[in-house]
Amino acid sequence: MIRPVADGDARAIAELEVRAWRWAYVDVVPEEQMITVDARVARWQGRSAEGAYVAEVEGRVVGVVQVGPDGDDPEAGLLRGLNVEPAAQGAGVGAALYEHAVAALRTAGFATGVLWVFAANGHARGFYERRGWTPDGATGVAADAPELRYRKNLGT
Template sequence: MTGRITLRPGTPADADVVGRVFLACWHVSYADLLSPAALARYDEAGARALWRRVLTGHPDGTLVADLPGDAGVRGVVRFGPDPDDPDAGHVFSLYVHPDGQGLGLGGRLLGAAVDRLRAAGHDAATLWVFAANASARAFYARHGFTPDGTTRIEPEYAEPELRLRRPL
């Protein structure tokens, strides 16, 4: 299936569909991880607005994954310089719609983001993951990301997160 996946830069015109991908992931992937209040943080209008801001403000650091036919955009990755480490790049978010998971979209998106961070001269890539998200942690481990010992709890989510890092 990976040969039929098209990766391309995200544009503001993708905001609606990327917002739907994000929202589906938010409610399915985090249903057992986040509180109902945290899950309710995003609705359809809020997700659209979030991704409209991202896709307008950071178009060179966002890629979407298109599937052929009517499936369309089923994944998105956002990346750029790590705000906490000037030598590292950072994967800010990676979302694959639940109906597109298992098709190689996440791996392709993550690989492309890592390649672009390396090409930009970064010596490592970082990202944050919820500590309790075992499937995401396993996915990132398969792609060379390991915990670097840094943790945080953001007030709006109230769940422990681990920072993962991999050399580039």
């Protein structure tokens, strides 16, 4: 089941995000830049975020994603923070959250989507490329790791 983030989800989302980061980015993000449960709880606490969704299986949060306007290009919708429980990788949770997020961006009126992915994260890059996303040439750095921006026409 995919549903909007609720006020009581902060700890579950934070713990999920930390497990996902430690699984996916162990060779990408330096240890001192790894996210922590406390920091993520503070980020989510008391915030039933509009444009943020969780996937639940048997009442347990197993994935999270956020969408909204891109701060650099208000005409584009931003897909952000798609994280899935490592044990649920390959079970369709990420694909379901992704489809939900893209549908939410379309419903909000965005014809173009953007997202950022760590350059060294081949798994995520492949996931998005198989769905028609392509790097648009923009680069950045997050958590001391190089990132690439991807873009897609959401009408296709």
